[in-house]
Amino acid sequence: MCGIVGYIGKKKAPRLLIEGLKRLEYRGYDSAGISVINKDKIETVKAVGKIHNLEKRLNSINTESSIGIAHTRWATHGEPNETNAHPHMDNDNLVAVAHNGIIENYHILQQELKKEGAEFKSATDSEVLAHLIASYIKKDFPLDEAVRRTMERIEGTYGMVVLCRKYPDKLVAARNGSPLIVGIGENEFIVASDASAIVEHTRQIIYLHDRELIMLNKDEYSIKTIQDIHVQTTIEDIDWDIEMIEKGGFDHFMLKEIFEQPEALHNAMRGRLDEKEMTTHLGGLSSVKDRLRQTKRIIITACGTSWHSALIAEYMFEELAQIPTEVEYASEFRYRNPIITEEDTVICISQSGETADTLAALREAKRKGALTLGICNTVGGTISRETDAGVYLHAGPEIGVASTKAFTCQLMVLSLIALKLARMRNMSHIQGDKIITALKKIPFQVKEIFESDKIIQELAQRFTYAQNFLYLGRGYNFPVALEGALKLKEISYIHAEGYPAAEMKHGPIALISENMPVVVIATKNSIYEKVVSNIEEVKARKGYVIAIATDGDKTIAKKADKVIYIPETLSFLVPILSVIPLQMLSYYIAVLKGRNVDQPRNLAKSVTVE
Numbered sequence: 001m002c003g004i005v006g007y008i009g010k011k012k013a014p015r016l017l018i019e020g021l022k023r024l025e026y027r028g029y030d031s032a033g034i035s036v037i038n039k040d041k042i043e044t045v046k047a048v049g050k051i052h053n054l055e056k057r058l059n060s061i062n063t064e065s066s067i068g069i070a071h072t073r074w075a076t077h078g079e080p081n082e083t084n085a086h087p088h089m090d091n092d093n094l095v096a097v098a099h100n101g102i103i104e105n106y107h108i109l110q111q112e113l114k115k116e117g118a119e120f121k122s123a124t125d126s127e128v129l130a131h132l133i134a135s136y137i138k139k140d141f142p143l144d145e146a147v148r149r150t151m152e153r154i155e156g157t158y159g160m161v162v163l164c165r166k167y168p169d170k171l172v173a174a175r176n177g178s179p180l181i182v183g184i185g186e187n188e189f190i191v192a193s194d195a196s197a198i199v200e201h202t203r204q205i206i207y208l209h210d211r212e213l214i215m216l217n218k219d220e221y222s223i224k225t226i227q228d229i230h231v232q233t234t235i236e237d238i239d240w241d242i243e244m245i246e247k248g249g250f251d252h253f254m255l256k257e258i259f260e261q262p263e264a265l266h267n268a269m270r271g272r273l274d275e276k277e278m279t280t281h282l283g284g285l286s287s288v289k290d291r292l293r294q295t296k297r298i299i300i301t302a303c304g305t306s307w308h309s310a311l312i313a314e315y316m317f318e319e320l321a322q323i324p325t326e327v328e329y330a331s332e333f334r335y336r337n338p339i340i341t342e343e344d345t346v347i348c349i350s351q352s353g354e355t356a357d358t359l360a361a362l363r364e365a366k367r368k369g370a371l372t373l374g375i376c377n378t379v380g381g382t383i384s385r386e387t388d389a390g391v392y393l394h395a396g397p398e399i400g401v402a403s404t405k406a407f408t409c410q411l412m413v414l415s416l417i418a419l420k421l422a423r424m425r426n427m428s429h430i431q432g433d434k435i436i437t438a439l440k441k442i443p444f445q446v447k448e449i450f451e452s453d454k455i456i457q458e459l460a461q462r463f464t465y466a467q468n469f470l471y472l473g474r475g476y477n478f479p480v481a482l483e484g485a486l487k488l489k490e491i492s493y494i495h496a497e498g499y500p501a502a503e504m505k506h507g508p509i510a511l512i513s514e515n516m517p518v519v520v521i522a523t524k525n526s527i528y529e530k531v532v533s534n535i536e537e538v539k540a541r542k543g544y545v546i547a548i549a550t551d552g553d554k555t556i557a558k559k560a561d562k563v564i565y566i567p568e569t570l571s572f573l574v575p576i577l578s579v580i581p582l583q584m585l586s587y588y589i590a591v592l593k594g595r596n597v598d599q600p601r602n603l604a605k606s607v608t609v610e
């Protein structure tokens, strides 16, 4: 969602904060602002739009200051304008606050503070934090105590960094439900909502937990809970380096991430294949091995692209491991009263590990006694810390808002889990061997698909101005159709729908005409013939068919208008391959339309609000 950076140390804070904001820009990007302390004053500058608009105005604050906070916003309350941009101040400019999350009881607090004379300028929920903290400072509470008391009063989620001109050498940060990480440098600290703003300065970090606050001066820190209990914490190392979060010669992060998939998939598999026992080593699951063996049902919950992975995993777990599996949108799961028992395993899939709905679903599952597993990419995220066990993707940082390599690596990790579960139960050594052989080929097969780049670019040119797209698939390829449609929608803004191919005749067929490109994933499998019939139905209505087919399939070439071939693999692994051309098609169309591919309108990389 929004991004926060805070700095205290010896360096020039404004420049460092701007660089940090640029790294976080993918989280939210409708406006931004910086506050620094200059002697006994807080100076603030804000700008609507991208970070470079803010950068142009940087000279209006003291660029030498060595303490400051900054924020890039993705609007939830109040339209994107300078008044609503963070940091927010109280009326005496005593306190400045940058906040991620939602303060649910802001309205009540506002009324109370107004009676004490506070005047609110913005339409945000966040501004209340500045007034409330300032009211405690005016009652002579020290800064950390003022923040702690504020935490006691507020309901909702927050990651916040706070400056106070009465304490020009202190920075306080607090979190509840919105991630906050503290990087430890030499006589300096960088607070950020995401490690990407920190890695170029230090690899040593502290993860702040919910309902904790940290007080920093340039030489030391102390952490306490909302109950005022001192906390001893561990310092951890991040294993990303700066090249991993830069574009490396590609025009966009999304393109870089598409082309990184062979390597990412390799990393997701590395050291995890047990070629002796024909199963997988998943260290993150060893502590729960016995409960997993006894599990009677799996429920997978996730949002967006991660939910599409979950749908594919449902088919895998049932087919390979014969475990009844259900999939549910996290946003629905959290508000129903799902029937969950201690014999269930609830798997939460999340690239960021911070998605608010998935996190709430996880907490609901834990409350009801299920074994909980996390499949996350970002190391140390809240979901991976709160689940009983889990498996990381090792896909490396995904910066483009549209998920690509995280999706295929999720499928890889889910395949490894499916193989493990199957070998614990009913699968033979021979079958396990077949799967491992197929898994090892996948990264190379993804590379082969990149050779269709030219055909895909030609298709993108032909359909740049299409108004609608239909994506069809069956079995394992049905969720791929959903993912193809989502990818196109989010970055090109073309309306697209994904459907199980056989459902087309129950409604969407009415949309088909010569103006309707229909992408059909028609790889060789047990229902191939049926998908071919669906292609005939589209052709009979003059639709333009783009088929994703298995290498060497000559039949399909006669039926479809254009074919993109992918290598042959086992049915349950096909989605890792069949989604690649769809990612590429969406990317090229979006570029031709001049869209902001990495930061599409209205979207944020990590949705940490409901």
Ligand code: AGP
Pocket (backbone or CB within 6 Å): 303, 304, 305, 306, 349, 350, 351, 352, 353, 354, 355, 358, 401, 402, 403, 404, 490, 603, 604, 605, 606, 607
């Ligand atoms: C993917 O392209 C989307 N940007 C979005 O649907 C995303 O997958 C969803 O918000 C879930 O995010 P998560 O995997 O970080 O939980």
